[in-house]
């Protein structure tokens with residue numbers, strides 16, 4: 277089977293991201309290689325839906341390499357990325373008598389990855405983690421970079437830890453069962469990463485989307501290459517700024533990955549996290565950030581058009597024309613208070629050239645106008 281391997285140099289250790297087809301069958305071999313002989317047990321954390329599709333394959337693959345496998349299923353959805361879910365996982369780990377030389381395998385999307393990752397960061401002050409991401413978003417973004425955590429009632433991702441995995445195993449075959457909306461959300465995140473990385477990655481992404489819209493078949497060697505390019509970009513950013521240094525504002529700080537996120541958070545807040553998948557909200561967020569960039573004289577009109585066309589190829593976004601502009605402005609204001617009184621917007625000077633701009637440099641009038649223009653289309 278063809279596969280691509282990327283080595284990332286995280287601050288504390290190196291790990292491999294293996295990308296290809298049929299890799300679920302190889303999770304046992306890869307885990308054994310990475311964990312060594314002394315590792316005996318694996319805690320497989322997933323949810324019912326994903327486990328019923330892929331759990332048995334992974335279990336067999338691990339057992340064939342001599343691991344005893346204990347599985348724990350968490351509930352589905354963002355609401356389950358909680359402290360009580362974390363407590364359930366930790367209790368399960370003690371019951372399974374997982375030791376420090378053993379490992380947790382996270383099989384699922386970003387929710388499973390973040391919860392299982394956080395459990396692996398804190399259980400016995402840290403046990404090895406193998407990420408097996410099964411959504412497009414998790415494959416290009418959340419499984420790489422070591423951010424783990426859960427939500428609190430007061431907000432998303434408020435508790436967490438940086439904990440790099442021992443390995444990331446990306447089997448693109450798992451994308452074939454992914455619901456359409458999840459793919460759209462994942463593609464939006466790909467466009468986001470493309471837009472703030474290089475024109476090459478952006479073009480690779482939009483070319484792939486164009487081919488997909490005309491031919492329709494998702495899986496191809498080009499998809500492996502594309503996911504590999506995204507992982508390599510994410511890994512490079514993370515290696516250079518593992519903990520998202522608050523003081524950095526340059527075009528390679530981890531903050532640039534927040535392109536589209538100021539508006540995305542506001543959209544998610546005013547709709548009570550019910551209407552949008554996060555990536556869909558990021559789709560709108562990028563359009564608003566693009567509009568702002570153009571109106572501030574940073575971005576050429578033709579670049580904005582390119583961004584708009586590429587986002588349109590990701591799939592259709594939920595209707596947003598009914599949302600109250602004042603409420604959105606209040607949500608942005610609230611976010612600002614939480615960030616020491618300053619919103620830092622990631623805007624674009626060009627595709628592939630992000631620029632961090634202070635909220636105070638964007639007047640409320642311009643912001644309102646840009647929001648209205650995008651949402652009422």
Ligand SMILES: NC(=O)c1ccc[n+]([C@@H]2O[C@H](COP(=O)([O-])OP(=O)(O)OC[C@H]3O[C@@H](n4cnc5c(N)ncnc54)[C@H](O)[C@@H]3O)[C@@H](O)[C@H]2O)c1
Pocket residue numbers: 323325326329352353354357384385386387388390410411413414417418419420421422423424432433450451452453454455458461554
């Ligand atoms: N740690 C990070 O760096 C980071 C980065 C970005 C996002 N995130 C987090 O990731 C989460 C979102 O992740 P997500 O978009 O993967 O959502 P998700 O984990 O909720 O998965 C989306 C849905 O798809 C289902 N699913 C997953 N894989 C499937 C498959 N192969 N076939 C069929 N169904 C499948 C899931 O059960 C779920 O219903 C958020 O909590 C976000 O905060 C973390």
